[in-house]
Every structure is written in structure tokens, then in C-alpha cells.
Amino acid sequence: xxxxxxxxxxxxxxxxxxxxxxxxxxxxxxxxxxxxxxxxxxxxxxxxxxxxxxxxxxxxxxxxxxxxxxxxxxxxxxxxxxxxxxxxxxxxxxxxxxxxxxxxxxxxxxxxxxxxxxxxxxxxxxxxxxxxxxxxxxxxxxxxxxxxxxxxxxxxxxxxxxxxxxxxxxxxxxxxxxxxxxxxxxxxxxxxxxxxxxxxxxxxxxxxxxxxxxxxxxxxxxxxxxxxxxxxxxxxxxxxxxxxxxxxxxxxxxxxxxxxxxxxxxxxxxxxxxxxxxxxxxxxxxxxxxxxxxxxxxxxxxxxxxxxxxxxxxxxxxxxxxxxxxxxxxxxxxxxxxxxxxxxxxxxxxxxxxxxxxxxxxxxxxxxxxxxxxxxxxxxxxxxxxxxx
Numbered sequence: 049x050x051x052x053x054x055x056x057x058x059x060x061x062x063x064x065x066x067x068x069x070x071x072x073x074x075x076x077x078x079x080x081x082x083x084x085x086x087x088x089x090x091x092x093x094x095x096x097x098x099x100x101x102x103x104x105x106x107x108x109x110x111x112x113x114x115x116x117x118x119x120x121x122x123x124x125x126x127x128x129x130x131x132x133x134x135x136x137x138x139x140x141x142x143x144x145x146x147x148x149x150x151x152x153x154x155x156x157x158x159x160x161x162x163x164x165x166x167x168x169x170x171x172x173x174x175x176x177x178x179x180x181x182x183x184x185x186x187x188x189x190x191x192x193x194x195x196x197x198x199x200x201x202x203x204x205x206x207x208x209x210x211x212x213x214x215x216x217x218x219x220x221x222x223x224x225x226x227x228x229x230x231x232x233x234x235x236x237x238x239x240x241x242x243x244x245x246x247x248x249x250x251x252x253x254x255x256x257x258x259x260x261x262x263x264x265x266x267x268x269x270x271x272x273x274x275x276x277x278x279x280x281x282x283x284x285x286x287x288x289x290x291x292x293x294x295x296x297x298x299x300x301x302x303x304x305x306x307x308x309x310x311x312x313x314x315x316x317x318x319x320x321x322x323x324x325x326x327x328x329x330x331x332x333x334x335x336x337x338x339x340x341x342x343x344x345x346x347x348x349x350x351x352x353x354x355x356x357x358x359x360x361x362x363x364x365x366x367x368x369x370x371x372x373x374x375x376x377x378x379x380x381x382x383x384x385x386x387x388x389x390x391x392x393x394x395x396x397x398x399x400x401x402x403x404x405x406x407x408x409x410x411x412x413x414x415x416x417x418x419x420x421x422x423x424x425x426x427x428x429x430x431x432x433x434x435x436x437x
Contacts, residue, residue, distance in 0.1 A: 062128060063128070063132075066121075066124065066125050066128055068086075068087055068088045068091055069085075069087065069103065069104050070087055070088065070091035070092070070094075070095065070103055071088060071091050073088075074125050074128070074129060075087075075088055075121060075122065075125045076088045076089075076090070077089045077090070077117060077122065078117070078118045078121045078122055078125065079092060079115040079116060079117055079118060080116070080118045080121075081102055081109075081113050081115070082107075082109065082113055083102045083104075083105055083107040085102055085103075085104045085105060086118055086121055087103065087104075089115060089117070092115070093115075096112065100112050100113065155202075157170075157177055157200040157201070157202045158177070159177060159178050159179035159181075159182055160176040160177050160178065161176075161178060161179070161182040162179060162181070162182060165179035165180075165181065165182075166179060166200075167179055167200040168180050168183060168200065169183050169186070169197045169198070169199070169200065170197070170198050170199065170200050170201040170204065171186060171192075171195050171196065171197055172195075172196040172197070172198055172207075172215055172217075173192075173194070173195040173196050173215075174195060175204055175207075175208065175215060176204070177200050177201065177204070207226075209227065209228035209230070209231060211228075211230075211231065211235075212228050212230040212231065214228040214229065214230060215228060216228045216231075216244075217229070217243070217244070218231075218232055218241045218242075218243065218244070219241060219242050219243065219244050219246075219247040220232075220236050220239045220240075220241050221239065221240045221241060221242060221247075222236075222239045222240060223236065223239065226244060227241070312390040312391075312394065315386050315387055315390055316382065316387055316390070319382050319384050319386065319387050320382065322384075323380045323381070323382060326378065326380050327378065327380060330378045334375055337372060337375070340371065340372065341372050344367065344372075347365060348365070348367075351363055351365055403415075404416070
């Protein structure tokens, strides 16, 4: 197989061929339709609503074409994407290496004489940097014996006094700025001064003190944060325990009320049984009375059926109307003392609890146990009552 041309122009041309004309991005799951054009499957399906046509050449299809993935085109797209990413990554790495190299070159201090070799020392008297070769006069010639040498410095221009063009080898304490010897004799005459090295040492000591102070504050802050987190955890545990205790107490209250309700309902049922027994007894008496009255009727009918006058007159019938009581329903209801008291107690209990629960929590203690509340709670209750009023 011939090698693929990977020049920028060929990559751009290939990228155009591997781009979906709908989303203008590299193919994602490319499919081919009968007219020969390729599209992303999702992009194509999104354009097909009521009719089916090619988004590129507008060829219309009577029925929805069967879509199959173009595996060859998909492989080409994948290979192209990998190579594009590789080239982009290589270019980024090369750019980064070049930038780092340039930065390193800029950091190197060159000899001010030959401008090529790396400087090994800087003369603060000459205000110039020298390589080993051009530093020889300073090392061998007694004329340069008093010249002050230091490690290579790249900021020599910043060490020169802009007013007198001399080395700023002093630091004015009053004006907090570096100065030269002429500045000390003129503008800064009478000012206290120290060397830049001493100023640096003092500044470093001050900064180290601030660092220690910050370290201490950070440590205290971290300790406080730890304590706050620990307190939050303990508060959550305490809240969980209190909620559990409250659940237990209120469940016990519910159990007591349920038991009281059951007992009240049993009392009503017992009273109902008594009332029904009374009604059944009265009903039985009425039934017996009905039987007696029926027999009396039969005797009267028998007497009236006598055709012989003598026999009719000789027949005796003892009728006593007082033996037959009037049939009237008894006055029986569930308003016994026990049931009435139970009903009244439940209503009063509801009213009492309603009034208690309307009050703030701290005020409820005075209602339930007024003699056991301390003075602080009393003052709190009075203050809140005044505020609400």
C-alpha cells in the first residue's frame, strides 16, 4: 500500500472529505444512503420527519431507506482522528520545549566583554559581568584588587542610581529605598542607613516572624475547624438521642391514650349491652301481654259465637283490663354516669391539650408543673408574654 501523504494540505483535504455536511463535524457512526452520500446516522434521522430525502442532493425516497453503518468510512475517520491528535500533541510538545529552551537562554547571564560565554562573576565596581577568560585581569592585576566581585547578577541596571549613575550600595531606613553614596551626601543627608544585605536580613527575619504567626493562626484555625466539626458530629448524635427519647415518650403517650380510648369504648359497649338487655326484657313482657290479650280475644269471640241465649247468659267471662298494660317504648339511652363522664373527660382533655399546645414550649411547663419551674423560666415566660402582647 502506498504511504499516505501526511502534509498539512493533504490532512485538510482529507478532513473535508470526512466531515458530515449536516453537523460539519467528523463522521460519527457514518451511514450511506442509496444516492451515495454519507452522513452521521443521528444527524440523518433528525432530518427525516414526514418525508425521506437526501440533505445534500435532495433526492427523494418513497420509503425510508434501510441504513447500514459504513465500516470502511468509520475506520478511516478513526485513523484520521488518531493521527490528527498525535500531530497536535507533537506540535504542542515541540512548542513547549522551544519555549522552555528560550526561557533558559534568557536566564543565562552572558559576559559583557565577549557577549558569548556565560559569565562566572559580576564586578560591582565595574558594574559588568565577565566570563573566566575576561575575569583574569581582576584576578591577576593588582589594580583590580579592591574591586568587589559577586555571583553573576542579571539586574545590574536596576542597581544603578538613576540620579548619579553609581551603585546603590546603601539602603535608606527612613525612606525605605536603596541609595548610592552621593544620595546619602545630598538628598538623604542625615538619614539613617544600612546595607542592602542587612535590610534583606531584617526583612527576612520579619517575614519569618510573620510566617510563624501565620502558622500559629492556621494551626489554631485548623484546631477550631476540627472542634467545630467534632461539635457538629456530637450535636447530631445528641439530636438523634433526643429524637429517640421524644419518640419513646410520645409513643407512650399515644399508647396511654389508645388504652384510654379502648377502655372508654368498652364502657360504651357495656352500657349498650345493658340497654339492649333492658329492651329485650321489655320486649318479652310486651310479647307475653300480647299472648294474654290474644287469648282474651279468642274467649270473647267464642262467647259471641254462642247461638243459644240461655247458654250465652250462663257462660261467665272474667275480664280485668288492668291486667293488660299499655304498650309504650321504654326510655332507655346510653347517657349513664360512666359513659357521660367518659365523653366529657375526652372533650375536656382535648380542649386542655389544645390550649397547652398553643403555648410556647417553655410556657407549657408552668401549666403542667407550675411549682417546679425556677425563676429563670418564669422571667423568660413573662418576657415572652409581654413581647407577644
